[in-house]
Amino acid sequence: MIRTRPSYRDISLYSPPSVPCRVDLSDNTNLFGMPPAAERALREIASSTVTRYPISYAPDLKQALSAYTGFEPSWLSTGCGSDDLIDCSLRAFLEPGEPLAVPEPSFSMMSYFAKVNGLHYSPVPLRKDFDIDVDGLLATGARLIYVCSPNNPTGTGVSRAALERLVDAAPGLVLLDEAYVEFASGSHVELVRSRPNVLVTRTLSKAFGLAGMRVGYAIGRPEVIAELEKARGPYKHTGIAERMAIAALTEGVAWVKARAEEAKESRQRLVAELKAQGLAPLPSEANFVLVPLPGAPQVAARMRELDVNVRSFQGMPGVGDALRIGCGPWPMMEAALQALREARR
Secondary structure (H helix, E strand, O other): OOOOOHHHOOOOOOOOOOOOOOEEOOOOOOOOOOOHHHHHHHHOOOHHHHHOOOOOOOHHHHHHHHHHHOOOHHHEEEEOOHHHHHHHHHHHHOOOOOEEEEEEOOOOHHHHHHHHOOOEEEEEEOOOOOOOOHHHHHHOOOOEEEEEOOOOOOOOOOOHHHHHHHHHHOOOEEEEEOOOHHHOOOOOOOHHHHOOOEEEEEEOOOOOOOHHHOOEEEEEOHHHHHHHHHHHOOOOOOHHHHHHHHHHHHOOHHHHHHHHHHHHHHHHHHHHHHHHOOOOOOOOOOOEEEEEOOOHHHHHHHHHHOOEEOEEEEEEOOOEEEEEEEOOOHHHHHHHHHHHHHHHO
């Protein structure tokens, strides 16, 4: 008889509700499509890109990321989405049984990653203003503290003062998830240069429109990246994903920035329209808006019947029931607003 790990017995697969709808605003991806440069690269893929292994540890992709971020390739690692790099960092820097400190609410996969890596998940509620509770995070004693900014699912950003205080007092690594940074008013990535214990993860799944290609990257000091690469392994991307990502990073940046600005404009208009409906959406720095709403799961179910899919949450700490609505082309936002009005009647 095959014996399983006892710690795996109560682990459920990550399975957010997925219902085909004409308007799907549920997963925070780029609703404007993909960069034309990436689409062109896909059409021009050589057969050898498919039949041969990609080069180990993605040096060409790192070079393109270096040009985009301003960090040398030795400061960069890549992975199968930023969630893969987060998972790798837990294996690289924590031993099984150690605590992992995470603000709550935040990226829902963190508790899953803690379980599969045999870690003690230590959630710390966000403050009432939705900034991180620095003292609470430090009190866990965790040698790896995760912070998402802009935060998923609240859309709020961490303050620079709180983040710097956390980094300066942390007993180990602070992992800063900037998956939504292209939609924010600023980034904290320069802390990597001034502090030795910061690792930043980012993704091409959101603003870059390549969620299906699964490409993420990390920025950190070379000595931190060297340890992360040990947990990563040599092949994390298909050759096709690498070619498309390189095209997006070198030829598609103007397109990405323009679409991110459109998403931010839609976000601003969406917030105004939600307030006009008597709702109180949280301030957002991401490409989505979180709307506290009693009975949100039932409202979301009715919206799906109207062919609009949004993500619902029940009993979220500090928020309660809520809907998370992705921001994209305005006609999609109008459809969501109309469905929300009808669903709430």
